[in-house]
Amino acid sequence: MKLMKKHRGRIVIRVLLLALAFVVTGMLGACNLPFGQTGSNAKGGATVPQTRTFKLYVRDNWLTMPDGKKAYVFGYTDNPKGPAQLPGPTLVVNEGDKVNVILINDKDPTKTQYNTTGDGHTIHLHGLDLYSASDGDPMTTPPRDANGKVLPYGAKGKGVQTGSLKQGEQFTYSFIADHAGTYWYHCHQSTPEHIQMGMYGAIIIRPVGQPNHAYLNSPAFDVDSTFVLSDLDLPGHNADYNTLYKNAPDVNWTNSKISYALLNGKAWPETLKDSRSVVNAKAGQTVLLRLVNAGTQVYTLSAPGLKFQTIGTDGRKLSQYPISDTISLGPAEHNDVLVHVDHAGTYTLHEHIDENVPSSVPTPDTNLTTITVK
Ligand SMILES: [Cu+2]
Known part of the structure; x- marks a missing residue:
């Protein structure tokens, strides 16, 4: 009986915590701050939207081409200990999901003794339906305070509000995945150079409840x-x-x-x-x-x-x-x-x-x- 009571007490606490979590995440949504910090790539067929958070880092790499020649590249990776991945990791979410993509520029390969500030980087979420605050264009994101410090997504910046993420900075791009389909992301700093050097990857948004369809009620695939x-x-x-x-x-x-x-x-x-x-x-x-x-x-x-x-x-x-x-x-x-x-x-x-x-x-x-x- 004692055990049962203890067990019931824990259930009550869990229910209360869950209710609190709903209230807090609701408030966060209402004030446009990044959503919770859970989730990863989605499997198809989900019917309940989730929060999915991806962390991307910038690294470099040397590719060996089929003829043996070596090519210097830099790009995104989800493994801070690994080299740049070409393309960057494919981000898979379901329609309706809340998505956070965190760019952590902790080891900028473009910061060298001859380019002392580094170029900086962004994540432009190409083709997605976004608030400009998550666009990844250095003209609009991230918000910064009067001293140039990066502010969280949704904050009203003062002073300098532009510029890509420099060495040591990070920013969370947040959006609701509201249209199924295939999209991509790329860096928007020195764009022709940084895309050519390898800063791009795919984003997949799956329709609700239809794991074998690219769009709701489009023809099925195997x-x-x-x-x-x-x-x-x-x-x-x-x-x-x-x-x-x-x-x-x-x-x-x-x-x-x-x-x-x-x-x-x-x-x-x-x-x-x-x-x-x-x-x-x-x-x-x-x-x-x-x-x-x-x-x-x-x-x-x-x-x-x-x-x-x-x-x-x-x-x-x-x-x-x-x-x-x-x-x-x-x-x-x-x-x-x-x-x-x-x-x-x-x-x-x-x-x-x-x-x-x-x-x-x-x-x-x-x-x-x-x-x-x-
Ligand atoms: Cu870049």
Whole structure:
């Protein structure tokens, strides 16, 4: 009996704590402060919105390209002890979730003896439906006090209110994920340089209660693949390293030329070794390709033998779903495309604009990856 009483007492305390938590989180929502600090990547099909919090750091890395050449990059990672990830971590949430993305600039790779303040960084949440206070444009965020100190999301800043997050600063971007679809994020400081150097990643918002749909009541899929497309200017990357670490002149990014086309941060044929970038399906299934173009050129994709059905563009479901042999994706576009695979075989996804996949690297037929159907 004593045990039962004790147990009942604990339940009462837990219920009271839960009620208090609801009141506090409600108040936080009302005064536009960041939401609670729980959650991580969402699984599909949830029906109750949650709070999801992601922490991103900025690090650098040296990539080894398929021809053995090395490329200096910097970008986001969710592991403060690891190198930059290319692309940055994919952030997966459900429609209705409250999302906090915390950028912690604790070890800015652009802060060197020749660039003593560092460039600073932001997270621009591209294509999402946001208050400008979470936009990640250094013209609008973060708010700062009269001394330039970063204030929390939603605070009314005084004095200097602009500028990216410098070494030692952090900021929480908060938003409600109110439209399903595929989106992306990137740095908005020295944008052409910082995106080219690797500061980008995908954001996926899943519809409520429909784990196999990209949008509420859009056609269902069986296989879900996120393809972040980009490109890499090798001389530019290594000249940028020399600017930062050897006091070389600034890089003129308007002269940028593509050395490698990248799919999820890798060039063909390395893409075939990355489980994120190869598609395996069974005949009769439907594959969802969540396409993001984080690169500088238009991608014109085809996979001979297969057709594409575009169901959503830039985070909005289409009213009709057009079918095509090629998909064109301009810089910064983010579209959801279904591929209905009826026949067994290995299909090659490739790029139709030759100069986007230079012949100077071992990239036969401008290939990106394969879709294998059994
Ligand atoms: Cu940056």
